[in-house]
Amino acid sequence: MLKKRIIPCLDVDNGRVVKGVNFIDLVDAGDPVEQAIIYNAEGADELCFLDITASSDNRDTLLEVVKKTAENCFIPLTVGGGVRNLDDISRLLHFGADKVSINTAAVDNIDLVAEAANKYGSSTIVIAVDAKETAENQWKVFTHGGRKETNIDVVTYCNEVAKLGAGEILLTSMDRDGTKSGFDNKLLKAVTSKVNVPVIASGGVGNLSHLLDGILEGEASALLAASIFHFGEYSIGEVKRYLADNNIPVRI
Amino acid sequence: MNLAIINFGSGNLHSVHKAFESLSSDLSNPYNIIVTNDPKEIQSADKIVLPGVGAFGDCKNAILNIEGLHASLEASVIKNKVPFMGICVGMQLLADLSYEFGTHSGFGWIPGEVRRITSSKEYKIPHMGWNEITFSDHKLFDNCEQGSDFYFVHSFYFRNQKNEHSIATTKYPDQITAAVCKENICGTQFHPEKSHINGKKIIHNFLEWKP
Numbered sequence: 001m002l003k004k005r006i007i008p009c010l011d012v013d014n015g016r017v018v019k020g021v022n023f024i025d026l027v028d029a030g031d032p033v034e035q036a037i038i039y040n041a042e043g044a045d046e047l048c049f050l051d052i053t054a055s056s057d058n059r060d061t062l063l064e065v066v067k068k069t070a071e072n073c074f075i076p077l078t079v080g081g082g083v084r085n086l087d088d089i090s091r092l093l094h095f096g097a098d099k100v101s102i103n104t105a106a107v108d109n110i111d112l113v114a115e116a117a118n119k120y121g122s123s124t125i126v127i128a129v130d131a132k133e134t135a136e137n138q139w140k141v142f143t144h145g146g147r148k149e150t151n152i153d154v155v156t157y158c159n160e161v162a163k164l165g166a167g168e169i170l171l172t173s174m175d176r177d178g179t180k181s182g183f184d185n186k187l188l189k190a191v192t193s194k195v196n197v198p199v200i201a202s203g204g205v206g207n208l209s210h211l212l213d214g215i216l217e218g219e220a221s222a223l224l225a226a227s228i229f230h231f232g233e234y235s236i237g238e239v240k241r242y243l244a245d246n247n248i249p250v251r252i
Numbered sequence: 253m254n255l256a257i258i259n260f261g262s263g264n265l266h267s268v269h270k271a272f273e274s275l276s277s278d279l280s281n282p283y284n285i286i287v288t289n290d291p292k293e294i295q296s297a298d299k300i301v302l303p304g305v306g307a308f309g310d311c312k313n314a315i316l317n318i319e320g321l322h323a324s325l326e327a328s329v330i331k332n333k334v335p336f337m338g339i340c341v342g343m344q345l346l347a348d349l350s351y352e353f354g355t356h357s358g359f360g361w362i363p364g365e366v367r368r369i370t371s372s373k374e375y376k377i378p379h380m381g382w383n384e385i386t387f388s389d390h391k392l393f394d395n396c397e398q399g400s401d402f403y404f405v406h407s408f409y410f411r412n413q414k415n416e417h418s419i420a421t422t423k424y425p426d427q428i429t430a431a432v433c434k435e436n437i438c439g440t441q442f443h444p445e446k447s448h449i450n451g452k453k454i455i456h457n458f459l460e461w462k463p
Contacts, residue, residue, distance in 0.1 A: 193373065
């Protein structure tokens with residue numbers, strides 16, 4: 001049976017982890033590569049780096065991080081943040097990313113989704129969608145790190161990018177992100193019930209039962225979490241054991 | 253000894269390259285791992301790996317567009333019986349034909365066809381993530397446990413004409429070929445280079461394989 005994936009996400013600024021956990025065996029708590037190696041050893045199913053470096057001049061620092069991580073972790077690595085065009089995707093793949101996530105650039109230019117999927121294969125292209133509930137059971141796409149509202153309906157948009165060749169959708173609830181109050185399972189369900197590609201749930205995880213709800217209620221294929229892992233509240237192993245105890249298929 | 257990883261311009265070879273390099277360096281007699289599309293280098297290689305990402309037709313055309321590449325592969329693998337491993341689309345290319353975006357002919361090295369996985373609400377396409385495999389007795393699976401998880405990402409699958417060529421299967425929702433073998437030619441639908449410890453075992457076994 002296909003397993004539900006647990007994906008720790010690291011926010012990287014100028015090549016350094018933001019809000020990293022100080023694992024006992026880390027030499028440098030700010031080094032994303034060291035954190036990635038530990039998550040890999042703990043049984044993470046994939047890894048995700050999100051580059052939040054403000055200046056594009058400093059983006060190259062991430063490439064070194066990607067390269068070193070790919071040399072040490074033999075699990076899929078998704079990298080996103082500031083991806084604007086095919087050249088950006090090419091560069092990240094060349095340095096060892098397995099998948100590249102595109103957010104604002106896909107909204108600005110939907111053709112990029114098809115171009116990227118045709119060139120690199122659907123399996124390589126993740127479309128990240130930042131969603132916010134603007135009326136009951138209605139979600140709009142937000143861009144520029146959630147600062148800019150668009151008039152685009154989330155479910156319609158997800159369907160469109162899936163048809164254009166997106167291999168999966170990373171769906172973040174702006175309403176829940178950082179709140180630790182659980183995933184927006186209504187949003188997840190609205191998308192997973194209509195869209196035929198895998199959906200990664202993101203935004204809002206505060207405890208173990210939130211993760212279970214994302215699978216049972218939101219019907220997500222994979223769960224992305226940052227803070228519960230970074231702050232050392234739960235290890236990947238604990239999360240997986242909890243899900244397995246609740247009859248969710250996970251890789252242990 | 254040389255191991256050639258074929259670079260025909262398909263996506264990311266970094267993880268494949270690093271995985272083979274890392275596993276080879278553990279051997280008492282490591283391979284010299286080269287990433288190449290040079291027919292001469294391919295013909296002098298002792299083992300060949302063909303990774304592939306993207307659409308079947310694009311991969312096939314990209315290979316045909318590099319002068320001498322296809323002929324050098326045929327000479328090494330078919331005539332000289334050099335051990336060969338295809339990964340993902342690199343494995344699907346071994347088939348007679350594929351129905352991915354039209355009809356395309358493959359290498360025809362292992363009889364069968366490449367068809368789309370049946371999707372449903374429950375079974376999203378691509379089949380993406382970790383799934384368990386059942387394998388038959390083969391060197392490639394030495395030290396692996398039945399039911400181990402491997403990382404898959406694909407929307408099409410290799411339907412073998414002869415059962416004996418399918419050496420491992422997974423389920424999504426129907427039975428899908430996870431690995432094939434015919435004499436010196438093997439291939440995996442999953443990505444050993446992304447399948448953590450289990451994937452490392454497969455790569456190690458391929459490096460030690462003497463068909």
